[in-house]
Amino acid sequence: MHTASVLEEKANTALKKYFGYDQFRKNQHEIIQHFLSGQDGLVIMPTGGGKSICFQLPALLFEGLVLVISPLIALMKDQVDALNVNGIEATYFNSSQSAADQQEVLNQVAQKKLKLLYVAPESLSGLQPILNSNYISGIAIDEAHCISSWGHDFRPSYQQLGFLKNQLPEVPILALTATADKATRTDILNQLNIPQARLFLNSFDRPNIFLTARPAVNRVQQIFDFIENKSGESGIIYCLSRKGTEGLAAKLEQKGYKAEAYHAGLNFEERNRIQENFVRDKTKIICATLAFGMGIDKSNVRYVIHYNMPKNIEGYYQEIGRAGRDGLASTALLFHTYADIIQLRKFTEGAGNEELQNAKLDRMKEFAEATHCRRRILLSYFGEYIEKDCGHCDNCKNPPVFFDGRILAQKMLSCIARLKQQEPASMVINVLRGSQNQSIREKGYYRIKTYGTGKDIAWQEWQHYLTQLINQGFCEIAFHQNNNLKLTQLSKKVLFENYPVQLSKPQEDKKQLSKVISKTTSKPKDLFTLLKALRLRIAQEENVPAYVIFNDATLKEMDRERPQTEEELLSISGVGQRKLEVYGPEFIEVIKTFLDQKKRKKKISTYKKTLALYKKGKTVEEIANTRGLNQTTVFSHLAKLFEEGEAIDLKQWVDLTTIKQIKIAKQALNNPEQLRPYFDFFEGKIPYAQIRLALTYLKINP
Template sequence: MVPTDTLRRIFGFDAFRGVQEQVVARVLAGERTLAVMPTGAGKSLTYQLPSVMLEGTCVVVSPLIALMHDQLRAAEAVGIRAATLTSVDENRAETIERFRAGELDLLYVAPERASNEYFRNLLTQAKLSLFAIDEAHCVSEWGHDFRPDYRLLRPLLDRFPEVPRLALTATADAHTRADILDQLGLPQDGLIVAGFDRPNIRYAIAPRENTTRQVIDLIAETPGPGIVYAQTRAGVEKLAEKLAAETGRPVLPYHAGLDPDVRRRNQAAFVASEDMVVVATVAFGMGIDKPDVRFVAHAGLPKSIEAYYQETGRAGRDGDPAVAHLFWGADDFARARQRIGEVEPSRQPGERTRLTALGALVETATCRRRILLKHFGENDAPENCGNCDNCLSPPAAVDVTVTAQKFLSAVFRTGMLFGVGYIESILLGQSSDRSISNGHESLSVFGIVDGEEAALIKPVARALLLRDALRANDYGGLEFGPEARAILKGGAKVELVLPPKRERRRRGGSRAGGDNPVGNPLFEALRAKRREIAQETGLPPYVIFHDSVLRDMALLRPESISAMGNISGVGARKLDAYGDAFLQVIREAA
């Protein structure tokens, strides 16, 4: 058992969550550990707490400068002596002196410093308490976000064999976990795997129809900050402009092509906001630890289930309800297969396996969460999670094998030279100058689809492209993929998932905003005080207090500083800094 008095004093918590205590106990015992914990499970606490309990400095390796600075603010807000040592910090000399003098509990650095001989020598000049390697999946070529610089960590770690090692990740399957253990010199019995489930996130996946309108509807239904992922820089700019014009919400773009100052300003604005939407490429989000993101939308297919899990995991880190919505198209899978053909041959089988897993996730008529959890090795998830689109509104699964055979026949008989629209017109018997000049109106497939079956043509084409039964060729037409023959010969069945018709809800109709007592005058007054303090201090509102803390204040109405200090999430440093101000708001509302 780990004493909880420091936990209460620093963080304001009376008890650990999940496997936190198990991880902290190993660290305090000087053992090497890999902790696989879902986003929002409090990974940073597992090294921040030991950093104030152990003698020396905990060196934290983190992949992004923005993420380090965000974590630095959060650590300093609870009274932890912390600093970053990065290329953009102007106080590097001061940080080095603080480190040498033993005045730092935490020192955040990028993996690139691991190969720097000066830095290695610097670490010999003060006592080290712990090495914490965040986003540890980056060390593995099997991981979805491999970073070569992480491979340079092992020599640095081995130079200090007596210093405990703690590797942390939220997204590692069994193969990646084994590779992390090997690459970082961690024992097999040092693996701690928490459940991957994020029960507060509602997963929803739908075919892309009108992406802009679909995202606008999602924003209208979901109050609070949100992230929309687009696949290209141009796509980010275009979508951000449309959303800003039509949603009435503040919307900003974020991608690597923006001027660095603009990028920093946009990120800072989002971190500080309580209702902003940022449209970004997928790198955005790794650099922030904003807990109150209420929705994450993908306007295109993520790279893998691991990437999807990590990116959607940026929603609802505060534990309140959040939404993850993916809009996909068959062309996403076609492009992904093309990219697989361009990577090293040794990596292609793994990439194809990842793409197949994504196809199963988007096509399923069963529980999305169950498929996600099974991918990460959790095979005992319930068949109905009660918080994904398929469980909340079960779709119909229709056998469309015959329609798929008709479509494939039409592709073959027209010479594999035409796209979906033309094939559809042939199947429906729609005469045109093109069909006449090509002689296609005499084909047996001309006009063989009518009635209700006509509505299935486009979804069937999308399903065939997803399954690699069809591929786009160099002429802009469709050609057979490796799965086509089995379908044509009757050896493979094609099922289509038909989601129930969706009624558009008015703004605020979703529960994704959590159980916040919106409209409660005291709760709103506490939020206003938090915004005021955030502006004065330059801190994001969530660094001061999470909404859950303000909810408890509004519910419990503490009448004294000591009573305020009993609220979960109010540690000694925050009580001293902000307690009187929030107590005054409560008294004025009495």
């Protein structure tokens, strides 16, 4: 066993080498030490807070592997690809693989070649041969809230996981989730047979996400206004129904946006294709039912829109957490209407925990319709309290304007009374506005005293005022009686005692939302755009999502700091040793070229400068010293110059024997363009620089 100090040093080294970070986030270090010491834990950490490192890094230091339980087969490959790019041996075991592939995974485990193995709960039975402490040093259960029927995303397959502690009593279990209230936390620990596990509870605050909620008036147009200047950004729009996702996606497509619908009615292959296109930035907008998004490690989702109101705050929080995982400015836009509440209450009818679900829905409604700081409401739900308003939500940025609403309230309540409390909101508003529709004529409502008394106020504005009257208890919806509006004790005080009523005015400018939110984002600088383009090209070559190469936050820091040497690039958060070796030279090259152009230096390219020194007989080491470059960068220049027809003798640095070996590997590996497969093929014995030169030579001399 390692001593605590040795473990701490190894953990810090691994953090930078494999993940590119100089320091741990809050609680990460403590959780890792706890897990490495063989103890069980429950981690409650917001999406994007760094949960994965809490089990991925210990896997590098454990003698055996860490078994990761994940509910999402479709995303395991992306998670494994990201680890492999970082130089970490990882794979997955699930029903999408052939029997031969599954056997190969078992062989890799037996040979102790893996550090992480991802598995779906349904596939655990296939791992029985290796489910022992000879191979497994730790177990991580991701999305742990799925085990609890108290949670917001219950999955029956998770309820079998309690056997793991019984079968592997000495192996520590780390359960992780972004959202779990107190009842759910207790249920998770009991069902996993780790009731004494230590709880690690991080702040639920995601300050980079701008929170805003709007009445669901002309939702589609509001969405068009919102995304008007976000065509290059990724977003998720959640809808309650399959039909809603398809209809909205079609409307977005008609407007020229790359959008697709995602719902449970699609087959596995189609869902997988849509998810992969989104993760890899081929599709920018997903219109989805609430089943979409769990486990997606896409860091550059810039906005999450709820076309319909979620059924509880836990689900809402989980879903908005899919925005801004890279820490950059993002937006959560929520539309709300009483039609959603009525629909959601129908879903809960007859459920065993109907009362609990409706209570949670009420809290969600209160959040959506609140007129003060939304972040304070959201955090307080999870037992976290802040003393000051956040200053970064719609109510803080653009506080509602209140006025004396007694006359309007009296008109509304009087109309409800004269309709004998037997009509829903839509009819009440139609009567107030003097509508001539058939139903009003047939029922004779045009004869009542309040008919037409509110015709000077728009329908949506009346809806806005009615919502506030309900929230303040001046009237209520009888959900069990066709959603009819009813009076309350307070109604009488307003009607007969001139009781004060404060109402807020709706925002007049329909584009106000876009104006407020646009302040939270900034247009990318030229260098950032160039870095993104380079990242996309590399990602396409390696067939991985772009954020796996570097996330937006890392590119933003490169843009800001402009690193021009390997040492400077390594200081950027998110750049580890492995990525420095594989991708560093090209990113440094883009930055140097950009700076050369910006400073209006000689119009000779950076490659030509290297060529001029080479023609003077300078060695690679001398060229690197003269130009302040790394030798790897110089080799990449020489390879490029050779490819462009310059008289460069590559065999000075890579002999014909090595070139022949690379040629054989090229055929065996099915001609990959990226360097990593070759490096792995030769088990690291041939340096990246020689691989690059050999491949370049073979392009011209196949």
